[in-house]
Structures are given as C-alpha cells and as structure tokens.
Amino acid sequence: MEVTLTVNGADHTLDVPDNALLVELLRERLNLTGTHVGCDTSQCGACVVHMDGRAVKSCTVLAGQADGADVTTIEGIGTADALHPMQEAFRECHALQCGFCTPGMIMAAIDLVQTSDDLDEAAVRDGLEGNLCRCTGYHNIVRAVLSARDNM
Amino acid sequence: MSETGGTGIGASVRRKEDVRFITGAGNYMDDINQPGQTYAVFLRSPHARAKILGIDASGALATPGVVAVFTGADLAADGIGDLPCGWLVKSRDGSDMIQPPHPPIAVERVNYVGEPYGIVIAETLQAARDGAEAVVTDFEDLPAVVDAATATSGDQLHESVPNNRCYDWEFGDQAATEAAFAQAAHVTSLDIVNNRLIPNAMEPRAAIGCYEAASGDYTLYMNSQNPHLERLVLAAFVQVAPESKLRVVSPDVGGGFGSKIFVYAEETAVTWAAGKVRRPVKWVADRSESFLGDCHGRDHVTHAELALADDGEFLGMRVATTANMGAYLSTFASSVPTYLYGTLLAGQYRTPAIYVEVQSVFTNTTPVDAYRGAGRPEATYVVERLVETAARELGMDPAELRRRNFIQPDQFPYETPVALTYDTGDYEASLDRALEHIDYARFAARRAESEALGRKRGIGFSSYIEACGLAPSQVALSLGAGVGLFESAEVRVNVTGSVTVITGSHSHGQGHETTFAQVVSEKLGIPFENVEVVHGDSGRGDYGLGTYGSRSIAVGGSAIVKAADKIIAKGKKIVAHNFETTDDRIDFEDGVFSEQESNRSMEFGEVAFAAYVPANFPLDELEPGLSEKAFYDPGNFTYPAGTHVCEVEIDPETGTVEIVDFVAVDDFGLIINPMIVEGQVHGGLVQGIGQALLEHGVYDESGQLVTGSYMDYCMPRADDVPSFTVDTTVTPCTHNPLGVKGCGEAGAIGATAAVMNAVTDALGVKELAMPATSETVWNALGGSGAASGAA
Amino acid sequence: MYRFNYHRASSLAQAAELRSGADDGVFLAGGMTLIPTLKQRLAAPTDVVDLAGIEGLSGITVGDTVTVGAMTPHADVAGSAAVQGAIPALADLAGRIGDAHVRNRGTIGGSIANSDPAADYPAAVVALNATVHTDRRDIAGEDFFLDLFETALEPGEIVTSVEFPVPARAAYAKFPNPASRYAIVGVMVAELDGAVRVGVTGAGPCAFRSAELEAALAGGLSAAALDGVSVPDGNLNSDLHASAAYRAHLVAVMARRAVAQLAG
Structure with missing residues (x-):
C-alpha cells in the first residue's frame, strides 16, 4: 500500500504493509526513533505525535489513516541548538529522568498548551492523563508545562 | 528548588544527557538494529502450572520467514545452564536455601503464566509472531499454587523443594525479644500484606544477541542496570560464552527500578541463538510480556508486634513474614526479604530487641525480586505502621512517640540489634522540619474544616531508614552474597586535557553523566563540559557492579574520587619532574599544580599534555600517560533517613482518597546535584504512593495475571498525585570521600507507610489492605453493609 | 497484527460494498478500540474499511437538535461552542472520554457501534433518547444498545450521525476506572420533554435507563x-x-x- 504524507515538513511517499502502524512507519521507514512504544494497549502515550495539528497516539493510527496527513514528531519541533520552548522547559525544570516517555510527553504538553486557556496545575495534570511517566512523579513535568505555557 | 551557581558539587546543573532525550536522539534498545538481524518471539506458557507433553514446531518451521525454532531441550543439549540466584540464604537449622532448577527456557514443566518454553526466530517480527502461533504445544494442566500464605500446604511445585519452602530464616535475639514482650505494658500487633507490584519501567526490556563467527565473539545489546554482572553470569554460570568472548552493551536505558538488574531468559536465549543461526537475533518485549516476564516486587504477608513500656518506650519487636518468591529464585530474590529486610527493622529507633522470622515460598507466579527499595520498603512499612498504630492505641501523638524513641545524635555510631551500625544521623531534625512544612500545629483545624464539608481528613507519618550504598563486600560475602559489591572507575585524562570517566555504575535515568561530571570537574578543577562519562559497556570499562540499591554516588562516585585522587598524585609527579623538585612540594588546587614557596605552576591541561609528550621522563620512576583506575569497596552501608508526612482527604460517598499534602524531608548526606536529588525523591514518592493507593499485581485462583495491562494495572498518572514539598537535612556520611548517602529509593521506601497511616487515621481503622482503592475504603466505611443510597 | 487489506472508502455505498465483498470485513472509524484489538491479535479481519474518507460523516449541526456526525472526534464535541451552548452535559461528557489523544481520534460513531459497557457516550444516547441515524434507518437511542458489545445495528450497517434532542437541562457524572479511565459508572440525568431520564453506563452489560432513579426524580430534580x-x-x-x-x-x-450539578 502506498502512503503519502508530510513528516516534519518533508514529503514522503512510502510503500508499507496494509497493517503498518504510523509509529512503525516513522521509526522503521523514516528512522525517526524519537517516537517510542511503551505499551501495546494504547495507554502509555510514549508514541504521541501531532497529526494535522492534533496530538495522537501513533501506535493507534494505521499508516493508511495517515495518508495525506501532516505529521510532526519530536524530531520536528526543535533542534539541540534551537530547542522548542517546551523542550527547553523540560530541561530547565528537570522534567525527565530516563527520557523514554519524554518525547510523547513533550508532544502531548505542546498540544495541551496550544489548545487550553487558563492552564493551571490541575488542568495540566488532567491534560496529561494520557501519558505515563515512571521516573519523575510528574512533579517537575507539571512545573515544566506551566513554565513553557508562559513562553510559547 | 535549591539553586547554587556553577557546575561543581552542590550545584543544580542542568543535565548533560537531556538534550538528546528531549530532541528524540536518545539511543534506546529498540532504536538499535544490526545488519542481517532476525527477530525473536518467545513461546510463553498460557498455564500457571503444567507439564509440557510435546511441542510440535512443524507449523512454525513451515511458516514463511521463520528461520528457526528452539526449545528448552535445545539449550539444555548445548550445555546452557540454569539461571542462578546470587545470594545464598541459610535456614534457621543451618541448611542452605533450596534453589530449584531454573532453566532459561523451560524444558519439562512450566511454572508460571508467561514462562518462556521456546523461541521462534524469523526474518521479520510478523513472521516470528505467525510462527509462534503455529507451534502446537501439548500441555497437561496442573493445579496451581498462587497464594503465598498457604503455599506450604499446596501441591509441591519443584521436586527438590518440600512444602514449597525455599528457606526458613530467622534473625535477631529471640530470647531477648521474648523477654522484652514479657515485661511490656502494651503490645501492638498488626497483620500486614505488602502487595505485589509490577515495576513497569517505561522502556520494555529488550536484547539483541550478535555472534561473529570469525572471532567467536558474542555481543549482547540489552537494557541492563548492570551489564558487567550480566556478562559474568552468562559466562560463568549459564555458559553462553566465555567471559572474554562476550561483550555486553547497555545503551540509554529507559528506567529500571530493579527490573533490569536480573539475568533473564530472553537475553540468554537470543545470545545463544545468535550463535546458532549465525545472525543477530533481536527481541523487544511488548508491554504484555513485561507484565508477565519482568520480575515483580514485594508480596509479603506479615504478622508484626511491637512491645512498649507504659511511657511509650519501645522494648522489642517481633516479626514473622512469608515472602513470595514466585516460581523460581531470581538473581537476588533470596536477599530481599532477609538481609535487606530483617536488618532494617530497627528503623530510626532504639528498640533493643528484635526478632524476625522469614519463610520464603514458591508459587506459580512470576518470580519476585528487588523492586525500588527492595526489602527496605517492606521493613519500613512494618515498623512505621506499628509505631503509628501503637501511638493511637496509647493515645499518644505519633510524632512524639517517634521522637521519644529516636536514636540520638550523640549515640552514633549506633549498633542496632539487627546487625547494622548506623554511622550518623539526626532524625529529630528531619521530623521537626517535616512538622513545620506540614504545619502540624494546624492539622486539627484542617480536619475540622474537612469534616464540615463532609470529608474525612487524616495525617500519617513515616520516619524511615534505609541501608544503601550496597555494599561492603566483606559484609555481603559473609551474609551469602555471591559477588563483591565494590565499584570500578577509570579517570582517563586525554592528551588535550579533556577527561573521560568510565564507571561500572550505569544510569537508567539517574543522570550519572551530569553528577559524575560535577564530581570530576570539582575534583580536578576542570570545566564541567570537558568531562565525558562513559558507562554501560563491558567492552570499555572494568568489571563493575552497576546501579541499584542507591549505590551509584556512594560507591561508584567514591570510586571515581579515588581514581581522580590518583590522577592528582600522578600529576604532581609529572609537575615535580618538570620543575625538577619532588612531588611532596607540589600542591594541587582548582586545576592548578603549583610548587610550594614558589610562583611556578602548571595548569591541568599542560600537565595532561606533558604526560603524553614525556620529555626526559625517568621511565623507571615515572610512566608516560595520565589515566588511573580505582576500585572502591565501601566500609559500611550508608543510612539515608528522613520523615515523610502525608495528609489525605477521603470522600466518604465514593471512598476516593486524595492526597492533599505530602512532605518529604530526607537526609541524604552531602548532595552533589540538588535538582537531580529532588527529582529522584519525587519519582520514588509516586511509586510509594502507587503501592498504597493504586498498584496491585493480582492473580486469580488459576494463576492467571488479572492485572496484565495498563487497562487493569493501575499506574499512577499525573492527576493521581499532588506536587510535593521536598526538603533535606544533612549529616554527612562518615565513611566515604563525598559524604554522600544515596537518594534513589528513599521516596519509595518512606511514602507508602505515610500514606496508609494517613488513610487509616482518616478512617479511624487499625488495618486496611493495600492498595486503598476507593472500593476498599468504601467497604472500610461500612459501605457494602450500608444502604447504597445513603449519603 | 495479522495481515489484512486496508481500504479507504469514499462513499457509504463503497464502504458497504467493500465490507460485503470481504471474507471478514470490519469498519474502521477512529480506531481507538479496533486498533488495540488488532494489535493484540484478538481479531483477525481480512479487510479493514476506513470510513474517514467519506464526505459528510464528520461535523456538528446545532439547531433544534444537536447532530453529531459519526466520524466527529470527541475533542470536537467537547470543544464546540455550539454544543456547549445547547447541551453542555454532552460537551462535558465528550471531554472526559479517555484521554486527550483518544479524544482527538475517537469518534461517536465508533464508540456507540462498539457498545463497550464502559464507554461514556452511551449514557447520553440513552438519557437524551438520541436518534441514531444509519445508512439504512433511524434507531431510537434507548433501543440501540442490546448487550455487551452488541447493538441493534445489522451486519454492515453504518452509523452516519447521532441526533440529540436538546434537553431542558442535563448533567453527566462519571466515576472513572483508575487504571483505564473508562467509566466504572457514568450517569447522565436529563430533563427532556418534561420527564426525567437517567442513562447509566459502565455499570451493566450495556448502557441502560434506571427506572428506580427516574421514579425517584419524577417529582423534581433534587x-x-x-x-x-x-x-x-x-x-x-x-x-x-x-x-x-x-x-x-x-x-x-x-x-x-449529576442532579447536584443541575441545582448548582
């Protein structure tokens, strides 16, 4: 099956199996390994990317469903020299430890800030319920999102 | 957050490793692929206990893309040994614990759901899965033993283990303890279940076995907390390959919490199989496999008693525990409910007599081993639930009862009745600070306010202690450990003056690249940016013991300091040679070697260059080069301690518990990076809270894991927990060069008891099972007996 | 996942044809339940027919009633000012389904067609006596859910939209499963055409009206x-x-x- 999509601003047309997932396309075909897989029941959020401007679990989107879509991954939001404000806030606030959940968490957090008014601590905690982190206890993630909110 | 400028010891330096993680450039196991690799899928038992009558792999071998199918018999025929347990515990009669055979891939019998009994290797993951489904296995299902409390009377699971009892261990002075109870004015007793937990590091375990036929070299990529130990066990015990022919590489590791310490079937099998199929073999667990296949934690059933004098003085403690080992003895399983548990039952108190009995039993469940805290959370839970309950029974303030029994600052070093010698501490300082932060004086008013709103408020304390910095080898070996527990370090000064530090510790989220660089930067007076930390590769560094037991800074960091000291000593010799003087006349400070009573000096970088461009070195006295190794073996454990206070509010209509405030005041000794330390505490707290309120590994009567996915195993999410007040007090560790104690497990050790003490306080009940789910709490409030419509 | 053929239908007729022409075809809406099921190899359809390319299945129309196109994601319903104005309880319910990422993909059509006992929308469909429009007919909301994962839909029948009457007032209260965040219990209380209706999800094999609660509230929403x-x-x-x-x-x-929300 042929899938045409834009990923991080670059156009791709790829031949993939009908049962390929978006996350497999990203990781295995485009070598964008920043998007992680942490579970098999669509619960952990490590695989969150933006598809047509919305945060989605790329492990729960078939590659075919992404045909024609504009996808942004963790690799597409900033670079080491020009970090996205959310990336910067995560580093500044020590909002990551092992780093495995971090790409999904950052992508979810960006979407949360972009789609919310009056984001306070409770709203951040509520808004991140789709992303599991086992290291940080969420404390510093919440601080980071609130800090990035003011810089985005 | 503490803010200290600079990049040296005590500064909250932002982490070196973060840039790659936040940009998606981290290098985790599933990001690694080898040319020509194949994919492995494990055949896993659907039964908790069964005989394997036959395995028909013909369907798998006929599946397009399948390369090979191996069973336990194939590994056994090739001389692959059992997975060993590395800690020998003796029963009270002096006999050795019974270690049942534990073939990596089951041969004749399976003993838990998910136990691997075969491996299918294929060109693609899809083909491997298809092949695995095409294998037809004939099982004879047998009745399962699931419950630890009754395991000794269940069917015998292993031929060599009567009554399913691994050992029957006792510790402490029984006679003295009985005497203490005989004169007690009051005895508090509790029945406690320490619920089974499933670790759930966010990165699933994975392994790639590689074999190079020309050299006979094996390389195993895996996410391990201790790659050297993995290599040792696979070489010396399992006999996959000689140690010199096996390299274990552990890249960025996405969390571990203990679960990535152990030597498992999967990495054993893929390494062996790589030699068979002569191609790399890759396996990545999916989360469902992780639930079944990663060692679980805790799972104790305990009866505990505390004897007190009428003024509240602790006289003695008596503890009897049954610990569930699961189906086999995992790598360190035997030590967790014994030497990491019984030895901690003194807590922060002067309890003069303690006696503990522990029997470990086998059941048809996933093996249980160390999980964040490992034995110490279980001990803390026993002690701190007992103390809080005693205070309630005696009508005393729980904080004051603790204060009355604390070991006093002038009593250190303090020898406990359970074999440990605490080097230092100031327990009242942490308690006082915690009471201040929680505003204890106003608690009664807050409780009244909650009551006015129809809510029940409770407060709970936990004054925990842990033994960290595992471990003095001599002590560990005398208690049955199979390995020393020192750590290695190499400080390699490069020609240009930059420094490569190679450590046997291995970060799986702790930020070693930053913390160790801070230590070396400060020690050698060189820029933080010039220090590169290398870890996780048995091919690049000396044998080391890895990261667990809050040991990295206390043991690994001390080894680095020791190696850095050697660098300074060598540097002084080089400078002395250059200045034509003796090294005792050379001082070193802030990166500058200077001659005493002279204005001559050399910068660190100049000395490095001189070391590798050795002009006229007296070669029999002074070798070229500037690279030093050290092994540091600690003289004692370290004893982080502190007080955690939790305040909860309960909605009596639904039974829902909300943590409204949580204070943790910890004494970790001196701190290298306060930002990282606070982060470690936050994460630990949530794991401790998770145990108290949310998490539970549940098996049904047939031995099926009911909580086998995130749909049912309740992981703490952001909206389940509050922000925390975290603070520290400091008594420097007296026996390591950095004065550090370690901080990785404290949160998980202290939090659980604090939460449950708060919940039981709010409910006015003595005992309550963990996790305190809303239904459990509702039942404790008389829920099911009350009319469902009642307010 | 097992292998299957993926199709993206461009019309209802084509979708129906693709499915009926397959050995074992399934429709794919948002995929929030179907894809995890496929990933676990718990289902093995030969063909998956994606409804996302069909014009007119997505969108919200608010007039005398609120009509939500079958392929409208939950986030759109939750964030719709028009829905918030007409049936705030419906927007509130949609905003509490799953998590943010699920709400960005999951659809009302997929949710009700699956009749997961713990899904949220069925409470509203029942309580508000919505009309489920399909490519063949209209089905009354309270007749739609039959049992665990079983609805009144015939094989191959496609939900096209769900039309909610605008109640005088309504509120939704949910007690989420702490692990999965599905509803352990979700209750919508609505005052519709002068009568009180109570829709319950999560509690039983499928969503239902509670006669006991409706009787108790018949005299007034207190x-x-x-x-x-x-x-x-x-x-x-x-x-x-x-x-x-x-x-x-x-x-x-x-x-x-829920009643207290209405009073408040």
Missing part, C-alpha cells in the same frame, strides 16, 4: 429526592475494580452528583 434510593445490583458488572454492590452504590452517588 438530590434529596435520591436519598435512600438504591439501584439493584443483580445485573451489574463485577470485576477487579468494582463489585456489583459498589457499582450500584456509585450509580446512586453519581446520579446525585
């Missing part, structure tokens, strides 16, 4: 009217997370909270 009212637990679900008795209790509590 929380006090529910004091002492209990719901029989005989038919309720019982699992690791909540016994039938606890669920029955929660139904009453959630109903009271």
Whole structure:
C-alpha cells in the first residue's frame, strides 16, 4: 500500500504493509526513533505525535489513516541548538529522568498548551492523563508545562 | 528548588544527557538494529502450572520467514545452564536455601503464566509472531499454587523443594525479644500484606544477541542496570560464552527500578541463538510480556508486634513474614526479604530487641525480586505502621512517640540489634522540619474544616531508614552474597586535557553523566563540559557492579574520587619532574599544580599534555600517560533517613482518597546535584504512593495475571498525585570521600507507610489492605453493609 | 497484527460494498478500540474499511437538535461552542472520554457501534433518547444498545450521525476506572420533554435507563429526592475494580452528583 504524507515538513511517499502502524512507519521507514512504544494497549502515550495539528497516539493510527496527513514528531519541533520552548522547559525544570516517555510527553504538553486557556496545575495534570511517566512523579513535568505555557 | 551557581558539587546543573532525550536522539534498545538481524518471539506458557507433553514446531518451521525454532531441550543439549540466584540464604537449622532448577527456557514443566518454553526466530517480527502461533504445544494442566500464605500446604511445585519452602530464616535475639514482650505494658500487633507490584519501567526490556563467527565473539545489546554482572553470569554460570568472548552493551536505558538488574531468559536465549543461526537475533518485549516476564516486587504477608513500656518506650519487636518468591529464585530474590529486610527493622529507633522470622515460598507466579527499595520498603512499612498504630492505641501523638524513641545524635555510631551500625544521623531534625512544612500545629483545624464539608481528613507519618550504598563486600560475602559489591572507575585524562570517566555504575535515568561530571570537574578543577562519562559497556570499562540499591554516588562516585585522587598524585609527579623538585612540594588546587614557596605552576591541561609528550621522563620512576583506575569497596552501608508526612482527604460517598499534602524531608548526606536529588525523591514518592493507593499485581485462583495491562494495572498518572514539598537535612556520611548517602529509593521506601497511616487515621481503622482503592475504603466505611443510597 | 487489506472508502455505498465483498470485513472509524484489538491479535479481519474518507460523516449541526456526525472526534464535541451552548452535559461528557489523544481520534460513531459497557457516550444516547441515524434507518437511542458489545445495528450497517434532542437541562457524572479511565459508572440525568431520564453506563452489560432513579426524580430534580434510593445490583458488572454492590452504590452517588450539578 502506498502512503503519502508530510513528516516534519518533508514529503514522503512510502510503500508499507496494509497493517503498518504510523509509529512503525516513522521509526522503521523514516528512522525517526524519537517516537517510542511503551505499551501495546494504547495507554502509555510514549508514541504521541501531532497529526494535522492534533496530538495522537501513533501506535493507534494505521499508516493508511495517515495518508495525506501532516505529521510532526519530536524530531520536528526543535533542534539541540534551537530547542522548542517546551523542550527547553523540560530541561530547565528537570522534567525527565530516563527520557523514554519524554518525547510523547513533550508532544502531548505542546498540544495541551496550544489548545487550553487558563492552564493551571490541575488542568495540566488532567491534560496529561494520557501519558505515563515512571521516573519523575510528574512533579517537575507539571512545573515544566506551566513554565513553557508562559513562553510559547 | 535549591539553586547554587556553577557546575561543581552542590550545584543544580542542568543535565548533560537531556538534550538528546528531549530532541528524540536518545539511543534506546529498540532504536538499535544490526545488519542481517532476525527477530525473536518467545513461546510463553498460557498455564500457571503444567507439564509440557510435546511441542510440535512443524507449523512454525513451515511458516514463511521463520528461520528457526528452539526449545528448552535445545539449550539444555548445548550445555546452557540454569539461571542462578546470587545470594545464598541459610535456614534457621543451618541448611542452605533450596534453589530449584531454573532453566532459561523451560524444558519439562512450566511454572508460571508467561514462562518462556521456546523461541521462534524469523526474518521479520510478523513472521516470528505467525510462527509462534503455529507451534502446537501439548500441555497437561496442573493445579496451581498462587497464594503465598498457604503455599506450604499446596501441591509441591519443584521436586527438590518440600512444602514449597525455599528457606526458613530467622534473625535477631529471640530470647531477648521474648523477654522484652514479657515485661511490656502494651503490645501492638498488626497483620500486614505488602502487595505485589509490577515495576513497569517505561522502556520494555529488550536484547539483541550478535555472534561473529570469525572471532567467536558474542555481543549482547540489552537494557541492563548492570551489564558487567550480566556478562559474568552468562559466562560463568549459564555458559553462553566465555567471559572474554562476550561483550555486553547497555545503551540509554529507559528506567529500571530493579527490573533490569536480573539475568533473564530472553537475553540468554537470543545470545545463544545468535550463535546458532549465525545472525543477530533481536527481541523487544511488548508491554504484555513485561507484565508477565519482568520480575515483580514485594508480596509479603506479615504478622508484626511491637512491645512498649507504659511511657511509650519501645522494648522489642517481633516479626514473622512469608515472602513470595514466585516460581523460581531470581538473581537476588533470596536477599530481599532477609538481609535487606530483617536488618532494617530497627528503623530510626532504639528498640533493643528484635526478632524476625522469614519463610520464603514458591508459587506459580512470576518470580519476585528487588523492586525500588527492595526489602527496605517492606521493613519500613512494618515498623512505621506499628509505631503509628501503637501511638493511637496509647493515645499518644505519633510524632512524639517517634521522637521519644529516636536514636540520638550523640549515640552514633549506633549498633542496632539487627546487625547494622548506623554511622550518623539526626532524625529529630528531619521530623521537626517535616512538622513545620506540614504545619502540624494546624492539622486539627484542617480536619475540622474537612469534616464540615463532609470529608474525612487524616495525617500519617513515616520516619524511615534505609541501608544503601550496597555494599561492603566483606559484609555481603559473609551474609551469602555471591559477588563483591565494590565499584570500578577509570579517570582517563586525554592528551588535550579533556577527561573521560568510565564507571561500572550505569544510569537508567539517574543522570550519572551530569553528577559524575560535577564530581570530576570539582575534583580536578576542570570545566564541567570537558568531562565525558562513559558507562554501560563491558567492552570499555572494568568489571563493575552497576546501579541499584542507591549505590551509584556512594560507591561508584567514591570510586571515581579515588581514581581522580590518583590522577592528582600522578600529576604532581609529572609537575615535580618538570620543575625538577619532588612531588611532596607540589600542591594541587582548582586545576592548578603549583610548587610550594614558589610562583611556578602548571595548569591541568599542560600537565595532561606533558604526560603524553614525556620529555626526559625517568621511565623507571615515572610512566608516560595520565589515566588511573580505582576500585572502591565501601566500609559500611550508608543510612539515608528522613520523615515523610502525608495528609489525605477521603470522600466518604465514593471512598476516593486524595492526597492533599505530602512532605518529604530526607537526609541524604552531602548532595552533589540538588535538582537531580529532588527529582529522584519525587519519582520514588509516586511509586510509594502507587503501592498504597493504586498498584496491585493480582492473580486469580488459576494463576492467571488479572492485572496484565495498563487497562487493569493501575499506574499512577499525573492527576493521581499532588506536587510535593521536598526538603533535606544533612549529616554527612562518615565513611566515604563525598559524604554522600544515596537518594534513589528513599521516596519509595518512606511514602507508602505515610500514606496508609494517613488513610487509616482518616478512617479511624487499625488495618486496611493495600492498595486503598476507593472500593476498599468504601467497604472500610461500612459501605457494602450500608444502604447504597445513603449519603 | 495479522495481515489484512486496508481500504479507504469514499462513499457509504463503497464502504458497504467493500465490507460485503470481504471474507471478514470490519469498519474502521477512529480506531481507538479496533486498533488495540488488532494489535493484540484478538481479531483477525481480512479487510479493514476506513470510513474517514467519506464526505459528510464528520461535523456538528446545532439547531433544534444537536447532530453529531459519526466520524466527529470527541475533542470536537467537547470543544464546540455550539454544543456547549445547547447541551453542555454532552460537551462535558465528550471531554472526559479517555484521554486527550483518544479524544482527538475517537469518534461517536465508533464508540456507540462498539457498545463497550464502559464507554461514556452511551449514557447520553440513552438519557437524551438520541436518534441514531444509519445508512439504512433511524434507531431510537434507548433501543440501540442490546448487550455487551452488541447493538441493534445489522451486519454492515453504518452509523452516519447521532441526533440529540436538546434537553431542558442535563448533567453527566462519571466515576472513572483508575487504571483505564473508562467509566466504572457514568450517569447522565436529563430533563427532556418534561420527564426525567437517567442513562447509566459502565455499570451493566450495556448502557441502560434506571427506572428506580427516574421514579425517584419524577417529582423534581433534587438530590434529596435520591436519598435512600438504591439501584439493584443483580445485573451489574463485577470485576477487579468494582463489585456489583459498589457499582450500584456509585450509580446512586453519581446520579446525585449529576442532579447536584443541575441545582448548582
């Protein structure tokens, strides 16, 4: 099956199996390994990317469903020299430890800030319920999102 | 957050490793692929206990893309040994614990759901899965033993283990303890279940076995907390390959919490199989496999008693525990409910007599081993639930009862009745600070306010202690450990003056690249940016013991300091040679070697260059080069301690518990990076809270894991927990060069008891099972007996 | 996942044709349940027919009623000012389904067609007596859910939209499963055409109206009217997370909270 999509601003047309997932396309075909897989029941959020401007679990989107879509991954939001404000806030606030959940968490957090008014601590905690982190206890993630909110 | 400028010891330096993680450039196991690799899928038992009558792999071998199918018999025929347990515990009669055979891939019998009994290797993951489904296995299902409390009377699971009892261990002075109870004015007793937990590091375990036929070299990529130990066990015990022919590489590791310490079937099998199929073999667990296949934690059933004098003085403690080992003895399983548990039952108190009995039993469940805290959370839970309950029974303030029994600052070093010698501490300082932060004086008013709103408020304390910095080898070996527990370090000064530090510790989220660089930067007076930390590769560094037991800074960091000291000593010799003087006349400070009573000096970088461009070195006295190794073996454990206070509010209509405030005041000794330390505490707290309120590994009567996915195993999410007040007090560790104690497990050790003490306080009940789910709490409030419509 | 053929239909007719032409075809809406099921190899369809390319299945129309196109994601319903104005309880319910990422992909059509006992939307479909429009007919909301994962839909029938009458007032209260975040119990209380209707999800094999609660509230929407009212637990679900008795209790509590929201 042929899938045409834009990923991080670059156009791709790829031949993939009908049962390929978006996350497999990203990781295995485009070598964008920043998007992680942490579970098999669509619960952990490590695989969150933006598809047509919305945060989605790329492990729960078939590659075919992404045909024609504009996808942004963790690799597409900033670079080491020009970090996205959310990336910067995560580093500044020590909002990551092992780093495995971090790409999904950052992508979810960006979407949360972009789609919310009056984001306070409770709203951040509520808004991140789709992303599991086992290291940080969420404390510093919440601080980071609130800090990035003011810089985005 | 503490803010200290600079990049040296005590500064909250932002982490070196973060840039790659936040940009998606981290290098985790599933990001690694080898040319020509194949994919492995494990055949896993659907039964908790069964005989394997036959395995028909013909369907798998006929599946397009399948390369090979191996069973336990194939590994056994090739001389692959059992997975060993590395800690020998003796029963009270002096006999050795019974270690049942534990073939990596089951041969004749399976003993838990998910136990691997075969491996299918294929060109693609899809083909491997298809092949695995095409294998037809004939099982004879047998009745399962699931419950630890009754395991000794269940069917015998292993031929060599009567009554399913691994050992029957006792510790402490029984006679003295009985005497203490005989004169007690009051005895508090509790029945406690320490619920089974499933670790759930966010990165699933994975392994790639590689074999190079020309050299006979094996390389195993895996996410391990201790790659050297993995290599040792696979070489010396399992006999996959000689140690010199096996390299274990552990890249960025996405969390571990203990679960990535152990030597498992999967990495054993893929390494062996790589030699068979002569191609790399890759396996990545999916989360469902992780639930079944990663060692679980805790799972104790305990009866505990505390004897007190009428003024509240602790006289003695008596503890009897049954610990569930699961189906086999995992790598360190035997030590967790014994030497990491019984030895901690003194807590922060002067309890003069303690006696503990522990029997470990086998059941048809996933093996249980160390999980964040490992034995110490279980001990803390026993002690701190007992103390809080005693205070309630005696009508005393729980904080004051603790204060009355604390070991006093002038009593250190303090020898406990359970074999440990605490080097230092100031327990009242942490308690006082915690009471201040929680505003204890106003608690009664807050409780009244909650009551006015129809809510029940409770407060709970936990004054925990842990033994960290595992471990003095001599002590560990005398208690049955199979390995020393020192750590290695190499400080390699490069020609240009930059420094490569190679450590046997291995970060799986702790930020070693930053913390160790801070230590070396400060020690050698060189820029933080010039220090590169290398870890996780048995091919690049000396044998080391890895990261667990809050040991990295206390043991690994001390080894680095020791190696850095050697660098300074060598540097002084080089400078002395250059200045034509003796090294005792050379001082070193802030990166500058200077001659005493002279204005001559050399910068660190100049000395490095001189070391590798050795002009006229007296070669029999002074070798070229500037690279030093050290092994540091600690003289004692370290004893982080502190007080955690939790305040909860309960909605009596639904039974829902909300943590409204949580204070943790910890004494970790001196701190290298306060930002990282606070982060470690936050994460630990949530794991401790998770145990108290949310998490539970549940098996049904047939031995099926009911909580086998995130749909049912309740992981703490952001909206389940509050922000925390975290603070520290400091008594420097007296026996390591950095004065550090370690901080990785404290949160998980202290939090659980604090939460449950708060919940039981709010409910006015003595005992309550963990996790305190809303239904459990509702039942404790008389829920099911009350009319469902009642307010 | 097993292998299957993926099709993206461009019309209802084509979708129906693709499915009927397949050995074992399934429709794919948002995929929030189907894809995890496929990933676990718990289903093995030969063909997956994606409905996302069909014009007119997505969108919200608010007039005398609120019509939500079958392929409209939950986030759109939650964030729609028009829905918030007409049936705030519906927007509120949609905003509490799953998590943010699920709400960005999951659709109302997929949700109700699956009849997951713990899904949120069915409470609204039942309580508001919505009309389920399909490519063949209209189905009354309270006739739609038959049992666990079983609806009135015939094989191959496609939900095209769900039309909600605008109630005088309505509120939704949910007690989420702490692990999965599905509803252990979700209760929508609505005053519609002068009558009180109570839709319950999560508690039973499928969403249902609670006769006991409706009777108690018939005299007026006051929380006090529910004091002492209990719901029989005989038919309720019982699992690791909540016994039938606890669920029955929660139904009453959630109903009271929904009513309290209306009073507040």
